[in-house]
Amino acid sequence: MESVLQVDQLTGGYSPRKPVLHGISFTIRPGEMVGLIGLNGAGKSTTIKHILGLMKQHKGDIRINGVTLEENPERYRSAFAYVPETPVLFDELTVQDHMRLTGMAYGVEEQLYAKRSERLLQEFHMNAKVNAFSGHLSKGMKQKVMIMNALLPEPPLYIIDEPFLGLDPLGIRSLLERLVKVKESGAAILMSSHILATVEAYCDRFLVLHRGRMVAQGTLDEVKGQAGAGAKTLEEAFYRLVTEGDGDEPVA
Amino acid sequence: MAMNRSLSLLWQQRATAFRKETIPYIRYMGQSGFPGFVSLLFIVGMIGYSHLLRNMPPSFPIISVGVIVLTPMICWSPFRTWLHPADTVFLMPREKEIGDYLANSWRYNGIPGVIALWALLMLYVPLYVKAVDEPLAWPMLAVVVTVMKGLNAFGAWRERQMAWPGARRGIRLVRWAAAGLMLAAFLAAPLWNAAAFALLLVITCVVVIRLPQRHSVPWERLITEEERTRRRYYRFFSAFIDVPVLPSRIARRGYLSWIANRIRYAHKNTYRYLFAFTLLRTELGGIIMRLTMLGALIVYLTSVGLLLSGWGAVAVHILFVLIIAVQSSSLHQVHRHSVWRHIYPLPEQRHDGSLVRVVVTASAICGGIIWLPLALTSGSPDQYAPALTALIVYLGYVFWMLPARLRRKLTSGLED
Numbered sequence: 129m130e131s132v133l134q135v136d137q138l139t140g141g142y143s144p145r146k147p148v149l150h151g152i153s154f155t156i157r158p159g160e161m162v163g164l165i166g167l168n169g170a171g172k173s174t175t176i177k178h179i180l181g182l183m184k185q186h187k188g189d190i191r192i193n194g195v196t197l198e199e200n201p202e203r204y205r206s207a208f209a210y211v212p213e214t215p216v217l218f219d220e221l222t223v224q225d226h227m228r229l230t231g232m233a234y235g236v237e238e239q240l241y242a243k244r245s246e247r248l249l250q251e252f253h254m255n256a257k258v259n260a261f262s263g264h265l266s267k268g269m270k271q272k273v274m275i276m277n278a279l280l281p282e283p284p285l286y287i288i289d290e291p292f293l294g295l296d297p298l299g300i301r302s303l304l305e306r307l308v309k310v311k312e313s314g315a316a317i318l319m320s321s322h323i324l325a326t327v328e329a330y331c332d333r334f335l336v337l338h339r340g341r342m343v344a345q346g347t348l349d350e351v352k353g354q355a356g357a358g359a360k361t362l363e364e365a366f367y368r369l370v371t372e373g374d375g376d377e378p379v380a
Numbered sequence: 381m382a383m384n385r386s387l388s389l390l391w392q393q394r395a396t397a398f399r400k401e402t403i404p405y406i407r408y409m410g411q412s413g414f415p416g417f418v419s420l421l422f423i424v425g426m427i428g429y430s431h432l433l434r435n436m437p438p439s440f441p442i443i444s445v446g447v448i449v450l451t452p453m454i455c456w457s458p459f460r461t462w463l464h465p466a467d468t469v470f471l472m473p474r475e476k477e478i479g480d481y482l483a484n485s486w487r488y489n490g491i492p493g494v495i496a497l498w499a500l501l502m503l504y505v506p507l508y509v510k511a512v513d514e515p516l517a518w519p520m521l522a523v524v525v526t527v528m529k530g531l532n533a534f535g536a537w538r539e540r541q542m543a544w545p546g547a548r549r550g551i552r553l554v555r556w557a558a559a560g561l562m563l564a565a566f567l568a569a570p571l572w573n574a575a576a577f578a579l580l581l582v583i584t585c586v587v588v589i590r591l592p593q594r595h596s597v598p599w600e601r602l603i604t605e606e607e608r609t610r611r612r613y614y615r616f617f618s619a620f621i622d623v624p625v626l627p628s629r630i631a632r633r634g635y636l637s638w639i640a641n642r643i644r645y646a647h648k649n650t651y652r653y654l655f656a657f658t659l660l661r662t663e664l665g666g667i668i669m670r671l672t673m674l675g676a677l678i679v680y681l682t683s684v685g686l687l688l689s690g691w692g693a694v695a696v697h698i699l700f701v702l703i704i705a706v707q708s709s710s711l712h713q714v715h716r717h718s719v720w721r722h723i724y725p726l727p728e729q730r731h732d733g734s735l736v737r738v739v740v741t742a743s744a745i746c747g748g749i750i751w752l753p754l755a756l757t758s759g760s761p762d763q764y765a766p767a768l769t770a771l772i773v774y775l776g777y778v779f780w781m782l783p784a785r786l787r788r789k790l791t792s793g794l795e796d
Contacts, residue, residue, distance in 0.1 A: 182722055206725035216719050218654065219630050220661040225653075232650040233724040241645070261630050 130194065131155035132207070132285045132316040133179065138188035140178050141340075147186055148174045149340045156316045158284065161307065163327035164320040165362075166337035167370055172320045173213065175337065176289055179318075180210060192285060206234060208285040209278035213293065215270035217262035223249075223273055224258045227280055234281035241280070248276040252302050267294040275303055279310070286310065288319040292326065304330060328362035338370045387477050391484040394462035405617040412620045417699070424696065428687050433506060442511035443567050446504055451560045453497045454528050457536035460609060461485050461602045468599055475597055482597075490533060497529055498522065508567070516566060524566050531582065532559060538589045540598045540605070547592035558585050615663055618710050629663050636660045636669075650726055651734035658714050659742055668704055672746040675700030680753035683766075690766035693754050697770045698777075701747040705782050708739045712790060732790045736783050743782060747774045 133156040141148030149171050156162050166172050177183045179190055181197040181204070190196060193207040217226060227248070231241035249255045252272045262270060271294050278286060286307075292300055307317055307330065321327050327334070334351050336344040344354040348362060355365035356372070409415075432440075461482065463471070471478070505518045516524075535555045542548040558581045565574040595601075614623045640656035643649050659665050675696065683693035712735055715721065721731060751770055758767045 180723060182719065202725045202727065204725075205723060210723055212719065218658070218715075218718075220657050221654070225657060228645065229650060229654055232645060232647055232653060233720075233726060235647040235725075238645045261632075263630060 131157050131191075132193060133318065134189075134191040135175075135179065136189040136191075138175070138178060138185055138190060140183060140185040140188070141174060142183070144186050147340070149178070151188070152337075152340075152342050153188075154335055154342065154345055156285070156318055158314045158316050159311055160333060161311050161317040161319065161331045163331035163334045164318060164337065165322070165324065165327060165334060165366060170337040170370075171340040172337055173289060174340075176210075176287055176318075176320060179208075179287060181205070206281075207283055208287055209234075209281055209283045211271075211274045211278045211286070211288040211291055213289040215262075215267070215274045217265075217270055217273060219261065219263050222259050222261055223254060223265075223276075226262070226273055226277055230277040230280050234283070236281050244280055244282070245276075248279055251306065252276055253298065268296050268299055271295055272299055275306075279306060282310075282313075282315070284315050286315060286317045286319075288317065290321055291319060292321060292323055300326075324361075324363045324366060334362065336366060336369050343369045387471075387474065387481040388484060391462065391481050395484075395488070398462065402613060402617070405613075405621060405623065408621040409617065414620065417703075421699070424682070424687075424692060428682055428685060428692070429503065431685055431687060433510065436507070436510055440507075440511055442508055443564060446508060446567050447560050447564050449504060450497075450500060450525060451556065451563055453493075453500050454525060454563065455532050455536075455556050455559050457489070457493065457533045458609065459485055459489050459536070459540070459602070459605065461606055463599070463602045463606050465603055467603065472599060478597055486533075490530075493533070494526060494529055497525055501525060512567075514570075516571060520571065521566070525563075528559060528562065535585065535589065538594070540601045541594035541596070542598075543593040543595060551589060551592070554588055555585060558582075611663065615667065615710075618713060623713075630661050631666065633661055633665060636665065647726075648730065649734075650724065651731050652738060654715070655711060655735055655738040659708065659711055659738060662714065664708065664711060664714075668707055668742065668746060671700060671704050671707065672749050675704070675746075675750040676753050679750055680757065683754050683757040690758070690763055694766045694770040694773075697747075697750055697754055698773055700750050701743065701774045701777060704746045705739070705743040705778065708742045709782075709786055709789070711735060711739055712786075732787065735790070736786045739786060740778060740783055743778045744775075747778055 135155070136153050138149055138152040139147050152171075152175060154162075164172050164175065174183065178185050179192075181201075192204050195203050197204045218229075221229065224245070227245040228241070230236075231238075231245070236244070249258055252275070254269070254272055254276065257265060257269060262273065265273065271291070275288075275291065278288070291303060295303065304326070307319075311317060319327070319331065328348065333347055334345065335342060336351060344351045344365070346354070351362065351369075352359045352365045355368040359365035359368055501518075501522060505521065508521075509515045509518070532555065535551075539548045539551050539555070542551065562574075562578045562581050565577045568574075569577070608629055611629060617623050637657065637660050640653060640660055643653045643656055659668070678696050679693045679700070682696050683690060685692075687693065688695075721728075751767070751774060754770055755767045758764055
């Protein structure tokens with residue numbers, strides 16, 4: 129099956145002389161949820177920024193739906209939705225206005241937009257806040273708005289950076305339930321998170337970044353194998369991968 | 381005691397820091413055409429004023445004008461404290477000593493306020509003395525407005541202390557209404573009658589003010605107001621030079637935002653939708669709205685007063701269209717660095733195209749509103765020339781020069 133996202137030998141960072149990422153490669157196929165894990169500063173957000181096209185890679189190739197950003201920016205961008213680590217909302221728009229804006233931006237048909245926004249508001253318990261400005265929302269609610277906006281266009285790829293920060297238990301559950309459905313419908317998800325237990329329970333594959341290098345990737349068993357014998361959980365495997373051998377060299 | 385001095389010192393340091401922070405921007409403003417424009421406005425105003433003083437129509441509503449002009453100056457009581465959010469952590473534990481800190485703010489805001497009020501009074505009194513049969517002696521009037529200013533400053537402080545926004549708004553309404561009535565009484569009625577009426581109003585206000593719950597020091601309110609003032613400064617400076625972007629204050633403005641809601645749901649309208657809301661709901665919209673009202677009022681006055689045989693109104697109209705266009709052009713700064721601009725599947729030129737369209741539409745509508753009083757007051761055919769000229773010049777500017785200028789600005793911005 130053709131991959132939705134293909135990252136090939138990506139080297140990048142803020143300055144060409146000081147790359148943060150070193151030759152990262154991975155692919156994500158439709159119907160897959162992939163967890164991106166690593167310590168603070170491992171390069172998770174930098175990887176995501178490169179995929180989004182917010183940063184220019186020094187070397188390597190990133191393809192979404194078969195095209196690079198330069199080849200076809202609109203096709204590239206319309207193929208994914210993004211949930212940033214900290215909610216980025218427009219102060220002057222209400223929750224409803226945000227959804228309408230997203231619907232327009234991604235070219236969602238008007239009737240479809242109406243149906244989907246209504247369902248999302250219901251699902252994330254945001255009906256009471258539909259006319260609230262983002263400045264009047266709590267952090268968790270802002271995050272919900274971000275997630276609802278990402279879900280609205282139903283793109284083939286979701287890029288989600290630390291989605292659980294600030295969400296209440298109900299919100300986390302709605303999000304996870306929704307992500308499972310999204311996945312079952314054939315979309316792909318790249319999710320970065322520090323909550324390893326959740327990542328372990330929901331993701332099909334894992335990417336372990338350490339100091340800008342991919343130190344392990346694959347299914348839970350594969351990652352455990354790469355971490356060395358005896359790792360029972362993802363957390364244990366992760367701990368070994370990022371503490372042993374100083375992580376500068378790929379373990380696998 | 382030493383602690384007290386240190387809080388007062390902190391106030392001084394913060395005031396100096398703000399001054400230093402804004403000096404470069406003030407310099408840029410000085411280099412722009414703005415001071416020239418203000419002088420021009422001043423000269424035009426003075427010509428109109430002396431014209432009015434010499435040929436005052438017998439029906440001139442001098443009392444209403446006095447109330448409209450002086451009441452805001454009396455009631456408006458800004459209070460700069462330099463407080464910022466971190467102060468709820470670091471300064472709040474020393475709330476007992478804050479009086480000394482705030483005393484500086486009282487002086488800083490009170491004295492210029494009174495001076496400005498007197499300056500306005502000096503302009504008003506000659507008109508007043510001329511129009512009213514038995515005017516109140518001007519020294520007495522000066523005393524009255526100064527006392528009223530003091531009472532209002534105190535009232536405004538009490539409002540800031542109120543725990544519930546609803547109570548604060550309600551009482552502010554009462555205070556403004558009372559001040560307007562009181563002033564009207566002093567301007568129109570014999571002194572002692574007016575004084576008795578005023579006393580009654582003051583007692584009512586004092587009773588009303590005592591009712592709602594209040595904080596001893598309204599930290600959050602003062603911090604919000606300080607942020608707001610700071611934003612206003614930067615919004616002003618942004619007309620001359622790029623400024624650090626401060627989060628802007630939002631108002632729902634249902635009476636305007638329906639316009640944005642009328643924008644058709646379509647992929648190509650994405651940015652138009654966003655910019656329309658930005659323009660209507662941020663402070664920018666407030667500024668443009670006030671400028672439009674002010675412009676329409678001045679055009680009306682100059683047109684009715686036949687200043688420079690009607691051409692004065694044309695000059696004012698064009699000037700206001702220019703200012704509004706410049707102000708609304710600063711819309712391009714608002715979402716310049718938004719991450720969504722890079723993420724939405726939309727071509728970059730659509731961003732710029734939508735921006736130009738929204739700015740042009742806003743300038744055209746506001747320009748039209750300012751032009752209306754000019755058109756409506758041109759009674760006879762020989763007076764049509766100024767209104768027609770203003771229309772042609774303004775439409776030419778808005779639809780031809782403004783888009784080109786904006787596009788140039790946007791492309792040069794891209795090369796930064």
